[in-house]
Amino acid sequence: MTDLLFYGHPDSGHACKVTLALALAGLSHRTVRIDMWAPRETRPAEFLAANPIGEVPVLVIDGDPYVQSGAILLELASRFGVLGGSAGLKRGRELIIWEANRIGMCLPQLKEARRVNGEGYPAGALDWLRLRYAADAVRFGQYLSEAPFFHGAAPGIADCAIWGYTQWLPEAGVEATPAMAGWISRMRALPVMRAPEDFFPSV
Ligand SMILES: N[C@@H](CCC(=O)N[C@@H](CS)C(=O)NCC(=O)O)C(=O)O
CATH class of the missing domain: 3.40.30.10 (Glutaredoxin)
Incomplete structure (x- = not known):
């Protein structure tokens, strides 16, 4: 084992x-x-x-x-x-890399900035991060489309990656889109969550 x-x-x-x-x-x-x-x-x-x-x-x-x-x-x-297993690896790779470059870049910074009251963040940085988040939120909806999870009927590795920081939208001071709110409530309802x-x- x-x-x-x-x-x-x-x-x-x-x-x-x-x-x-x-x-x-x-x-x-x-x-x-x-x-x-x-x-x-x-x-x-x-x-x-x-x-x-x-x-x-x-x-x-x-x-x-x-x-x-x-x-x-x-x-x-x-x-x-x-x-998602081996069949889901292509989807997993694409979305894990998207997450790391985009929504998983701005959200941790926005959350951390609130924790430290913006100290150490240069002027304009937080506005730029919020602009990025707005674009990422649109892309989130496009990637999810009509499916309940990013891998379809059941969550896969991409859902785990995207969950990492989208679980803390209020702490980052940003709003969920309707698509995000629906997915977040399905994630929160998972029995192992x-x-x-x-x-x-x-x-
Ligand atoms: N790109 C890394 C990020 C890892 C990372 O930034 N870890 C932070 C916590 S979120 C950490 O360990 N910080 C403490 C430190 O660096 O001393 C990953 O995806 O695992």
């Missing part, structure tokens, strides 16, 4: 993408919460050995560490044949 060890934190949308995928796929794993707000040198040595950059998420598969949320999602789908804090308990 494959051994899966997952390092993450509830404030990391990137880690939330992977923990949701593990839950949806029913892959048994251990979770270790890494305090992403603590200085890097204070993080556990095993974690830093798995990812010397010190970022979450990290998924260790049979002792082999995988980093970068999108790459981890693709590894899960191809290795275990889950969440949990609040981030419940996916990464502190003990």
Whole structure:
């Protein structure tokens, strides 16, 4: 049986993408919460050995560490044949790369800017991010089209990737379009869905 060890934190949308995928796929794993707000040198040595950059998420598969949320999602789908499996890989790749370049770029920044009251963000940066979000929200609707999920009738790796930061639209100070609101409520209704804090308990 494959051994899966997952390092993450509830404030990391990137880690939330992977923990949701593990839950949806029913892959048994251990979770270790890494305090992403603590200085890097204070993080556990095993974690830093798995990812010397010190970022979450990290998924260790049979002792082999995988980093970068999108790459981890693709590894899960191809290795275990889950969440769209090999037939869904083309769709998964396209949307994971779209997410990372677009909606998964502006939303974390808009959320973080609110946490720090805009400190450190140059003039105009937040307006530019909001403009990008408006374009991304239109594209979201085009990609989803009439389907309940991005992979069709059931969620796949693309849904996990896009969920990472769209779960926090109010925290980012932006509105959901009707298409986004419908998809978000279907995602929240998934039986395995949990609040981030419940996916990464502190003990
Ligand atoms: N592109 C990476 C982003 C990973 C990332 O930015 N992780 C952040 C949390 S969202 C982190 O670990 N921050 C703490 C640090 O860098 O010390 C991915 O998709 O996994």
